[in-house]
Amino acid sequence: DTEVTQTPKHLVMGMTNKKSLKCEQHMGHRAMYWYKQKAKKPPELMFVYSYEKLSINESVPSRFSPECPNSSLLNLHLHALQPEDSALYLCASSRGLAVTDTQYFGPGTRLTVL
Amino acid sequence: GENVEQHPSTLSVQEGDSAVIKCTYSDSASNYFPWYKQELGKRPQLIIDIRSNVGEKKDQRIAVTLNKTAKHFSLHITETQPEDSAVYFCAASIYSGAGSYQLTFGKGTKLSVIP
Numbered sequence: 001d002t003e004v005t006q007t008p009k010h011l012v013m014g015m016t017n018k019k020s021l022k023c024e025q026h027m028g029h030r031a032m033y034w035y036k037q038k039a040k041k042p043p044e045l046m047f048v049y050s051y052e053k054l055s056i057n058e059s060v061p062s063r064f065s066p067e068c069p070n071s072s073l074l075n076l077h078l079h080a081l082q083p084e085d086s087a088l089y090l091c092a093s094s095r096g097l098a099v100t101d102t103q104y105f106g107p108g109t110r111l112t113v114l
Numbered sequence: 115g116e117n118v119e120q121h122p123s124t125l126s127v128q129e130g131d132s133a134v135i136k137c138t139y140s141d142s143a144s145n146y147f148p149w150y151k152q153e154l155g156k157r158p159q160l161i162i163d164i165r166s167n168v169g170e171k172k173d174q175r176i177a178v179t180l181n182k183t184a185k186h187f188s189l190h191i192t193e194t195q196p197e198d199s200a201v202y203f204c205a206a207s208i209y210s211g212a213g214s215y216q217l218t219f220g221k222g223t224k225l226s227v228i229p
Contacts, residue, residue, distance in 0.1 A: 103217065105150075
């Protein structure tokens with residue numbers, strides 16, 4: 001398996017809802033990432049996990065809560081989001097945290113917050 | 115200021131012509147420069163990358179050049195085809211503190227290849 005998968009593909013939620021995004025890879029990669037991408041903008045890094053431990057948190061609001069249950073799985077728990085949080089959420093993975101380790105992206109979850 | 119600048123923001127070329135996209139970076143310690151292609155509604159996909167110890171790399175119709183002294187790198191696509199139409203992002207490894215680096219992306223170039 002040489003792909004990063006994400007579920008769901010689309011998600012619509014209200015500001016009081018709690019939902020989770022899921023990302024999975026079976027390439028043996030030990031680093032996983034969450035990015036947020038607004039329309040016509042580049043991906044913005046949110047979180048980095050290395051060997052299942054949070055390595056980087058780019059000052060993301062606490063309404064976004066990442067979780068890495070094992071080396072293949074990465075979740076993003078969402079609670080009390082705002083309409084401006086509507087975006088494409090991309091997961092990526094890489095062999096390690098060396099900057100030259102290529103990052104492979106999943107197809108993303110298109111999130112709409114009403 | 116921006117760590118990675120990318121130009122142009124939009125580019126239209128006739129099918130068969132060449133396209134060039136340029137990026138500059140600010141961190142002289144950056145040592146890895148990937149290019150991603152993102153088609154509408156799809157994931158970014160790595161198309162080519164270059165490391166700082168190499169000046170040029172080519173893969174069929176795609177090439178990347180790096181000038182470390184001037185801190186700029188460019189993507190060259192020859193014999194463009196309609197399926198090359200997409201948004202292209204350059205990226206550079208930027209020092210993020212505590213001995214670690216992360217990728218910083220340029221703002222993207224929307225390439226349109228006109229049949």
